[in-house]
Amino acid sequence: MILAFFRNLFRDLVRQPLRTFLTLSGVTWGTFAVILLLAFGTGIGKQQMKQFRGMGQSIILVFPGQTTMTYNGLPKGRRIQVTPDELPLLQARLPGIRALSPEFISSRNIRHGREQLLNTVRGVDVPFERIRNTIPGQGRFINEYDVEQHRRNCFLGATIAKNLFKGMEPVGKQVMIEGVPFTVVGVMIEKDQNSNYNGMRDTHCAFIPWTTYMTLYGVKYVQNFIVQPSDPALSKQTIAALRNYFGERLGFNPLDKDALFVWDFSDFERQFNVFFTAFNIFLGIIGSFTLLVGGVGVASIMLVVVEERIREIGIKLAVGAKRRAIMWQFFAEANCIILIGGTIGFLLAALLLALLPAKQLEEYIGIPKLNPLVGIVTVLILLAIGTISGLTPARRAAATDPIVALRK
Amino acid sequence: MIEFRNISKVYKMGEVEFVALKGVFITVQKGDFISIMGPSGSGKSTLMNIIGCLDTPSEGSYYLEGKNVSGLTFDQLSTIRNRKVGFVFQNFNLLPYASAYENIELPMLFNGKKGAERKARVDELLEMVGLAPWAKHRPTEMSGGQQQRVAIARALAMDPPIILADEPTGNLDSKSGHEIMEIFSQLWKGGRTILMVTHDPAIAAFSKSTIRLLDGAVQANGIPN
Ligand SMILES: Nc1ncnc2c1ncn2[C@@H]1O[C@H](COP(=O)(O)OP(=O)(O)O)[C@@H](O)[C@H]1O
Ligand SMILES: [Mg+2]
Numbered sequence: 001m002i003l004a005f006f007r008n009l010f011r012d013l014v015r016q017p018l019r020t021f022l023t024l025s026g027v028t029w030g031t032f033a034v035i036l037l038l039a040f041g042t043g044i045g046k047q048q049m050k051q052f053r054g055m056g057q058s059i060i061l062v063f064p065g066q067t068t069m070t071y072n073g074l075p076k077g078r079r080i081q082v083t084p085d086e087l088p089l090l091q092a093r094l095p096g097i098r099a100l101s102p103e104f105i106s107s108r109n110i111r112h113g114r115e116q117l118l119n120t121v122r123g124v125d126v127p128f129e130r131i132r133n134t135i136p137g138q139g140r141f142i143n144e145y146d147v148e149q150h151r152r153n154c155f156l157g158a159t160i161a162k163n164l165f166k167g168m169e170p171v172g173k174q175v176m177i178e179g180v181p182f183t184v185v186g187v188m189i190e191k192d193q194n195s196n197y198n199g200m201r202d203t204h205c206a207f208i209p210w211t212t213y214m215t216l217y218g219v220k221y222v223q224n225f226i227v228q229p230s231d232p233a234l235s236k237q238t239i240a241a242l243r244n245y246f247g248e249r250l251g252f253n254p255l256d257k258d259a260l261f262v263w264d265f266s267d268f269e270r271q272f273n274v275f276f277t278a279f280n281i282f283l284g285i286i287g288s289f290t291l292l293v294g295g296v297g298v299a300s301i302m303l304v305v306v307e308e309r310i311r312e313i314g315i316k317l318a319v320g321a322k323r324r325a326i327m328w329q330f331f332a333e334a335n336c337i338i339l340i341g342g343t344i345g346f347l348l349a350a351l352l353l354a355l356l357p358a359k360q361l362e363e364y365i366g367i368p369k370l371n372p373l374v375g376i377v378t379v380l381i382l383l384a385i386g387t388i389s390g391l392t393p394a395r396r397a398a399a400t401d402p403i404v405a406l407r408k
Numbered sequence: 409m410i411e412f413r414n415i416s417k418v419y420k421m422g423e424v425e426f427v428a429l430k431g432v433f434i435t436v437q438k439g440d441f442i443s444i445m446g447p448s449g450s451g452k453s454t455l456m457n458i459i460g461c462l463d464t465p466s467e468g469s470y471y472l473e474g475k476n477v478s479g480l481t482f483d484q485l486s487t488i489r490n491r492k493v494g495f496v497f498q499n500f501n502l503l504p505y506a507s508a509y510e511n512i513e514l515p516m517l518f519n520g521k522k523g524a525e526r527k528a529r530v531d532e533l534l535e536m537v538g539l540a541p542w543a544k545h546r547p548t549e550m551s552g553g554q555q556q557r558v559a560i561a562r563a564l565a566m567d568p569p570i571i572l573a574d575e576p577t578g579n580l581d582s583k584s585g586h587e588i589m590e591i592f593s594q595l596w597k598g599g600r601t602i603l604m605v606t607h608d609p610a611i612a613a614f615s616k617s618t619i620r621l622l623d624g625a626v627q628a629n630g631i632p633n
Contacts, residue, residue: 011505315501318462319515319562320490322483402462406501 009333012305023294023301027341028348030291030385034378035349035370037283043368045276049269051194056132058232058266060239061197063224069256071247080250080259081221084125084210093245096238098230099127102222104213105199110206111176112164119160120199121177121206123213131228134202139171139186146185146209153212154182157203161187177206180216197263198223232266239264288381294341295385302334302393313397314405327398334390342382409570409601410436410459415468417454417624428454429465429624436603438569441596443612443633444605446621452605453574455621459603460493460572461485473569490515494563498575500555502547508534508558509543515565533561537591553584560591571595573604577611589614 013020064080084102091100104123109116128134129141137158146153154175161170161184170184193201213219229238239262240254247254306313313326353368417429428451436442444452457463458470461477464485470477472492477485489495502511512533516526534540537557547555556576563571573592577585585608593614596602606612613633620628 007505311501312503315503316514316518317486318460318489318495318501319518320486320566321518322486324483325518403457406462406497 005329005332008329009336012333013337019301023297023337024341024344026294026297027291027338027385028294028345030287030294031342031345031378031382032349033290034284034287034381035346035374036352036368037287038280038374038377039349039353039368039370041276041280041283042371042374045280047192048194048276049272051192056226056228056265058229058235058269059131060227060229060235060242060265061224061263062227062242063197063261063263064221065258065261067252067256068258069253071251071253071256074251078252080246080252082225082246082250083220084214084222086246086249087222087225090242090245094238094241096230096234096241097227099131099228100225101125101128101131102210102225103128104210104217104219105223106217107199108178108206109176110160110164112173115164115166117160117163119204119206121208121213122199123208123210125210127228128207128226131226132202133191134207135189135191136186137189138169139184141186142207142209147211150211150215151209152180152182153185153209155186155188155207156184157188157201157205158190159203160206175206177208178216182206182208229266232269235264235266284377284381288385291381291385292388295338295389298334298337298341299389299392301337302330302390303396305333306330306393306397309397310400310405311408313400314402314408317400317402318406323398326400327394329394330397331390331394334393335386338382338386338389342378346378409438409440409473410434410603411471412458413469413471415458415465415470417451417458417463418466427624429458432468432624432626434619434626434629436601438601439596439599441592441602441614441616442604443615443618444603444621445607445612445618446627450621451624452621454624456572456574456603456605459570460495461488462495486518490518491566492568493570493572494560494566494568496556496559496563496571496573496576498578500547500552500559500579502555502558502562504547507544507546508539508550508561511547511558512561512565514562519566529565530561533564536564537561551584552580553587556580556584556588557591560588564595569601571600571602573602575605575607577606577608582610585611 064082067074067076067078067080070076087100087102091097101124106121107118108121110119110121111117124142126142126144126147134141134155136155139155141155142153145151154177156164156170164170164175165173170187173184174181175184176182188202190203193203199205227238227242229235243254243260246252246260247256252259316326350370353370356368412432412434415429415432416427419426419428432455444455446452454463458465465478472488477488480488503514506514509530512530513526516529531540534543537560539554539557539561542550542554547558550558571592576592577588580588589611592602592604602615604611604615612618615633617633618628618631619626620631
């Protein structure tokens with residue numbers, strides 16, 4: 001029975017090569033489109049998220065600003081300024097903060113030998129490494145002793161290290177920052193980063209202990225500070241608590257958004273995830289429509305096949321086939337065609353993805369991958385299309401009147 | 409075994425109605441061998457199709473082995489076609505792309521008989537109709553007489569008590585026709601009930617009695633041969 005089924009299928013497929021080609025190519029193309037769209041969709045999403053996390057994962061950036069509301073008799077337009085010693089107090093008072101770092105930023109002359117650059121110097125605390133993903137590729141990041149003892153140690157981004165040292169090993173060497181010698185203690189790995197604030201991207205920056213920064217450059221107030229919440233889902237609450245705390249302490253209305261300007265990455269990440277899920281569903285739907293067109297092709301071909309095989313159906317009914325048996329035969333046949341077309345489309349898509357110059361494309365669209373989710377979604381769509389396009393011809397076949405069929 | 413009580417069949421073609429059978433009463437006993445004769449268009453095939461549950465009457469009741477068949481569902485009728493009656497057609501109605509073996513096996517595929525059981529039965533039937541060497545051949549490679557013998561073997565696959573043959577020799581030369589009738593005689597002697605449509609008195613002579621139809625009505629019944 002199974003054997004006879006495949007023989008029938010094969011016969012139907014080879015008897016009309018052009019028809020078979022057109023039918024299969026519809027499904028093949030549809031599957032190809034669905035897979036590529038989904039693979040690129042997820043690839044782009046992943047890449048964006050990765051670049052985005054170059055800034056750090058689920059962090060909250062806080063920029064002290066100017067009041068725009070009066071508060072307890074104080075006029076508006078006052079500058080809000082935060083000294084670094086406020087931060088340990090904040091962490092002690094507020095639950096839900098995993099890590100915290102002040103940040104001082106300015107452009108400075110940085111020199112090594114004859115190479116001289118004007119790049120961003122960031123004065124930061126030890127937790128900055130974990131908060132902002134400034135992972136050392138060589139050496140280490142700024143540590144506690146550097147901060148305690150105002151050491152003149154610095155940590156370099158990969159690009160600035162390359163530009164200053166031209167292939168030489170930087171760790172342990174000296175660089176001059178505004179004429180003051182610093183020892184390079186580490187160099188950051190290369191990383192993607194698609195957003196930034198104040199100054200250059202991390203890969204162009206030199207990082208020094210914030211204590212050293214304050215003494216050398218004579219500043220009192222932080223440019224901004226960075227908070228990493230223990231639970232990114234609770235970032236909104238953490239921000240509200242933070243505004244309340246500083247509002248009372250520094251005298252501003254906690255509802256005054258400009259007194260403390262906040263950039264909440266976890267909120268952004270949430271929206272970003274929602275956006276990309278929607279984006280992928282959209283791509284999936286577009287692909288499904290292409291596939292649906294292929295499915296309609298299969299359905300109409302199968303209707304013709306039913307017509308061609310009406311005598312066979314009549315004979316089977318006459319010797320005792322139930323309607324269900326006839327239905328299954330044609331339903332399975334439609335699904336087999338879809339399966340064959342789908343498999344070819346799948347292989348073509350996999351081939352294309354394998355041949356793609358992934359490295360060159362990675363920065364822009366990520367690496368499109370045939371991940372299991374893409375596979376599962378495609379199979380589900382194919383099943384749905386198979387059901388839709390198999391049902392009509394199968395029903396038509398099963399509704400055959402044996403008398404009428406045998407007279408043909 | 410077969411009882412028709414006032415069976416009528418009306419074909420509707422748009423506005424026009426055509427009465428193919430009107431008020432037919434017949435009774436067939438177990439072990440009968442009956443010829444059905446009558447001019448073309450007199451309703452012989454219609455009668456056979458109703459007996460074989462390929463078609464349903466417009467009016468009246470049909471009792472098969474004492475059970476009323478009218479009102480059964482399509483799938484219940486399929487079961488009857490599978491187990492109770494074996495149909496032999498004038499134009500053989502074999503699957504053209506399937507071998508003799510596969511054609512004979514076909515009815516057994518629709519009720520879950522085991523592979524080994526099916527093979528034994530097909531081999532036995534091929535032997536019986538003298539076509540064992542032709543098992544792998546397709547109908548297109550066989551003579552009309554051979555094709556009709558495959559069709560008879562297929563009708564017997566499920567070992568039904570009733571054989572219905574609608575002009576089984578109509579497309580055959582007289583030698584092949586007589587070979588086919590020899591097989592029917594054997595089957596009858598083996599205890600099967602046989603109803604057969606024919607125009608040919610020489611063929612009808614193989615049966616025990618004849619029913620004559622005219623314009624959809626029974627003109628004469630039980631004419632002994
Ligand atoms: N499905 C049908 N639709 C309309 N008319 C039919 C149909 N089947 C048979 N008939 C008509 O019924 C009459 C009897 O047909 P049939 O039983 O095949 O006669 P017979 O077999 O005796 O030649 C014929 O006139 C035929 O045209
Ligand atoms: Mg006829």
